[in-house]
Amino acid sequence: MTIGNYLREFHDLPVFEFPAPGGKAAAAELPDPAAVAWRLSAATYAEPGDEHWEDLFPRFVDAVDTAKVRAVVVGGWDEAFENSSAAIVEALVAAKDRLPALEAVFLGDMLSEDCEISWIMQSDVTPLLAAYPGLRTLAVRGASGLEFPPVRHEGLRRLVVQTGGLPADVVRSIGACDFPALEHLELWLGRDDYGNDTTPADLEPILSGTRLPALRYLGLRNSDAQDEVVAAVASAPVVARLETLDLSMGELTDQGAEALLAGQPLTHLKRLDLSHHFLSDETAERVTAALAPHGVAVDVSDRQVPHEYNGERYRYTAVGE
The missing domain is CATH 3.80.10.10 (Ribonuclease Inhibitor)
Known part of the structure; x- marks a missing residue:
């Protein structure tokens, strides 16, 4: 796509x-x-x-x-x-x-x-x-x-970086910025073959939320390592203040969803976006059943099926090259 x-x-x-x-x-x-x-x-x-x-x-x-x-x-x-x-x-x-x-x-x-x-x-x-x-x-x-060398900006409210592969040094630099008014942070992490080498450790300054006191939307999207990203998010301090958690467009599997369900409560969210995923129907239903009764709008649309080639199964992000 x-x-x-x-x-x-x-x-x-x-x-x-x-x-x-x-x-x-x-x-x-x-x-x-x-x-x-x-x-x-x-x-x-x-x-x-x-x-x-x-x-x-x-x-x-x-x-x-x-x-x-x-x-x-x-x-x-x-x-x-x-x-x-x-x-x-x-x-x-x-x-x-x-x-x-x-x-x-x-x-x-x-x-x-x-x-x-x-x-x-x-x-x-x-x-x-x-x-x-x-x-x-x-x-x-x-x-x-x-x-994106670290800066401070008093008024920025939305920062969006859309990529097919976001290098870890850029992620770390954004995490080192001071954005006291930032409400919306959206990073398309992408694929390793297009430059994504970001690890959960690189995301830690963002996930701690220390420099992002006003954050209400966090989007860590389009990752070929979405299970690892989701596992890190599951225990991240910043999640407690969010209204929207967007983990869409990536290669999320049941493993990542299980980590999310086993992590901190998400019932305070207004929206959880997992669209474009590789979840089983059963796991997608479990996520929805756990949160929807609490008023959380859960998006598990756009289910993908891995491609099979020479006995191997291949998953893909929504946006690559």
């Missing part, structure tokens, strides 16, 4: 594609700058005459009253599989005085035909946090070259 659609909504705003230069689309009336999330995207396989992102962004700044812009979605950029997002981060940082109301940034809204998620070349994205103290949401797709 891959990501099937570009973002249609971001930061509770509909996504609006900033039109290409020339033609009917460019002449169309632009929406209220504060009423949409502005998608700024260029071709990832640019041909002669195509506008590059570095030219698109100044045109956007000149055409829109950016003092009112609340959300920006960065789509593709030329050869995103070779060229990192560093120049885009730099451009956004340099424009901080032109974007005083900016609250949300999504970096890398691309589909597989633009650039496979594990090929997207990212960079150090934390200058965005330093430049925008009013930022509330930061989302990144792709982990190649991604850096």
